[in-house]
Amino acid sequence: MKAEIIAVGTELLLGQIMNSNAQFLSVELAALGIDVYFQTVVGDNSVRLQEAIEIAKGRADLILFTGGIGPTEDDLTKDALAASLGRGLHIDQMAMEHVDRFFKGRGVPMTENNRRQALVIDDSTPLPNETGLAVGLAISHEGNYYVVLPGPPREMKPMFTEQAKPWLQQHALTDETPLHSKMLKFAGIGESLLEDKLINLIHGQNDPTIAPYAKEGEVTVRISTKASTRSEAMEKLDALEEQIRSILPENLYASTDVPMEKVIVDWMANEGLTVSCAESCTGGLLMESITSIPGSSSMFMGGIVCYSNEMKQKLLNVPKNYLEGEGAFGAVSREVAEVLAEQVRITTGTDYGLSITGVAGPGSSERKPVGLVYIGIAEKDGKTEVFELKLSGNRENIRIRSVKAILYRLWRRLAERKANTPLEGSGLK
The missing domain is CATH 3.90.950.20 (CinA-like)
Known part of the structure; x- marks a missing residue:
C-alpha cells in the first residue's frame, strides 16, 4: 500500500514550525507495512489544498492529513476533502458534546466558530480527540483511504495510535504484510566509509533491505523486511546483522535505536x-x-x-x-x-x-x-x-x-x- 502525507498549514511553509508530524507518521506507517512515497505541505488555501488532494488520489492508496481542522476560517482540511469527494459535512453529536463540556468546565462562553471542530464528513468514522477539541475522521472512498488528524503533535500522536491505527488495520490493511525493522547504531565511522565497507551487501540487497542514515557524529543503518510474524522477520534480520557486525565489529555499538x-x-x-x-x-x-x-x-x-x-x-x-x-x-x-x-x-x-x-x-x-x-x-x-x-x-x-x-x-x-x-x-x- 502506498501512502501520502499532506500537512496543512501556512506556518509550515513559512518555516515557523517544523513538520515533525510527517516524521512520526512515516515511522508508524512503515511499521504497518505501508510505504510512504510522498510528503506534501500545503498552506491554508482551499484551491491549492484541493489540487494537492487530486494529485494524491492518483498516486497513493492512503492519504493522511495533519492540521487545518481547528475552529477558524483558515482551517479548511475537512471542507476541501469533502468537496473533493463530493460529500457533505455534518456536526458529530458526540464530538460536539465534547467541545461543550470543555467550555462549560472552564466557565467561559463558547463562540460559534468552535462548532467547526465537531464537523465530520458524511459516512465517515469520527476519530475522538482525547487531548484536544477537534475531532478527526477516517473514510474509504472509491478505492482510496483518507485519515484526517489534528496538527498539534500532542493531539495527533495519540489520535493516530489509539484511533486511526486500529481503523487502518481493520479496513485498509487486511492483506498487508507488516514491515519489521532493526536500527543498527555505529560510531567512529562516517557515512561514506560505512557505505564503502557495506557496499557488497547494499548492492546485493533484496530482502532484507539496508538503508543508512547519518547525523552528527554517528550513523544509523536500518535493516527491514516484511514478514507475517515477528519471529520470521527477526530470523532474517538477525542473520543480516551478524554479517554487518562481522564487517564492522569496532563500530557497531547497538542494535536498537539508542545513543x-x-x-x-x-x-x-x-x-x-x-x-x-x-x-x-x-x-x-x-x-x-x-x-x-x-x-x-x-x-x-x-x-x-x-x-x-x-x-x-x-x-x-x-x-x-x-x-x-x-x-x-x-x-x-x-x-x-x-x-x-x-x-x-x-x-x-x-x-x-x-x-x-x-x-x-x-x-x-x-x-x-x-x-x-x-x-x-x-x-x-x-x-x-x-x-x-x-x-x-x-x-x-x-x-x-x-x-x-x-x-x-x-x-x-x-x-x-x-x-x-x-x-x-x-x-x-
Missing part, C-alpha cells in the same frame, strides 16, 4: 564502574550528554569545566610551563589532555577520567587551527590514551563531534575490558 551515551551509562552502571570529566572547549557538553541519561547518577561522579589556563592549573594541577612560556605545549596539546584526564580521575576517585581540549572556533588559538582537538582517557590501574582529532564544521559541530568521539573511545575501552561478557542488548559483542 552511545545510554549504552555507556547502562554498561558502566551494570559493572559498577565510574567516570569523571574535564572539559575545556566543550564547556560541559560531555557531562550534559552523560547526565541526560536516567541512571547516570550511579556511574558519573562529577567533572570540571576548566575553560581558562588558570582553572587548568588551580583545579587540575596542569603545570604552568605546559601552558605558557617559551616552548610550552599549550592548552591545546596532547600533553595537557593527558594531565587533565589523569588529574580529574585522581581528584574524583573514579575508574575513568575523560578530557577534552581543543579549538572550537570561530578563530584559531595558540596559532593552532580550528578543529584541532585532543581527547584523553585515563583508567585506574590502566593506561592513559590521548587521541588527536582534526574536525571540520562550525563551532557547534566541532563541540558535538568532540563529545561523540570521546564517547566512542570510551565505549571501545569498555568493550576491550569486557570483550567476552557483553551486556545483554547493549551491542557490545
Whole structure:
C-alpha cells in the first residue's frame, strides 16, 4: 500500500514550525507495512489544498492529513476533502458534546466558530480527540483511504495510535504484510566509509533491505523486511546483522535505536564502574550528554569545566610551563589532555577520567587551527590514551563531534575490558 502525507498549514511553509508530524507518521506507517512515497505541505488555501488532494488520489492508496481542522476560517482540511469527494459535512453529536463540556468546565462562553471542530464528513468514522477539541475522521472512498488528524503533535500522536491505527488495520490493511525493522547504531565511522565497507551487501540487497542514515557524529543503518510474524522477520534480520557486525565489529555499538551515551551509562552502571570529566572547549557538553541519561547518577561522579589556563592549573594541577612560556605545549596539546584526564580521575576517585581540549572556533588559538582537538582517557590501574582529532564544521559541530568521539573511545575501552561478557542488548559483542 502506498501512502501520502499532506500537512496543512501556512506556518509550515513559512518555516515557523517544523513538520515533525510527517516524521512520526512515516515511522508508524512503515511499521504497518505501508510505504510512504510522498510528503506534501500545503498552506491554508482551499484551491491549492484541493489540487494537492487530486494529485494524491492518483498516486497513493492512503492519504493522511495533519492540521487545518481547528475552529477558524483558515482551517479548511475537512471542507476541501469533502468537496473533493463530493460529500457533505455534518456536526458529530458526540464530538460536539465534547467541545461543550470543555467550555462549560472552564466557565467561559463558547463562540460559534468552535462548532467547526465537531464537523465530520458524511459516512465517515469520527476519530475522538482525547487531548484536544477537534475531532478527526477516517473514510474509504472509491478505492482510496483518507485519515484526517489534528496538527498539534500532542493531539495527533495519540489520535493516530489509539484511533486511526486500529481503523487502518481493520479496513485498509487486511492483506498487508507488516514491515519489521532493526536500527543498527555505529560510531567512529562516517557515512561514506560505512557505505564503502557495506557496499557488497547494499548492492546485493533484496530482502532484507539496508538503508543508512547519518547525523552528527554517528550513523544509523536500518535493516527491514516484511514478514507475517515477528519471529520470521527477526530470523532474517538477525542473520543480516551478524554479517554487518562481522564487517564492522569496532563500530557497531547497538542494535536498537539508542545513543552511545545510554549504552555507556547502562554498561558502566551494570559493572559498577565510574567516570569523571574535564572539559575545556566543550564547556560541559560531555557531562550534559552523560547526565541526560536516567541512571547516570550511579556511574558519573562529577567533572570540571576548566575553560581558562588558570582553572587548568588551580583545579587540575596542569603545570604552568605546559601552558605558557617559551616552548610550552599549550592548552591545546596532547600533553595537557593527558594531565587533565589523569588529574580529574585522581581528584574524583573514579575508574575513568575523560578530557577534552581543543579549538572550537570561530578563530584559531595558540596559532593552532580550528578543529584541532585532543581527547584523553585515563583508567585506574590502566593506561592513559590521548587521541588527536582534526574536525571540520562550525563551532557547534566541532563541540558535538568532540563529545561523540570521546564517547566512542570510551565505549571501545569498555568493550576491550569486557570483550567476552557483553551486556545483554547493549551491542557490545
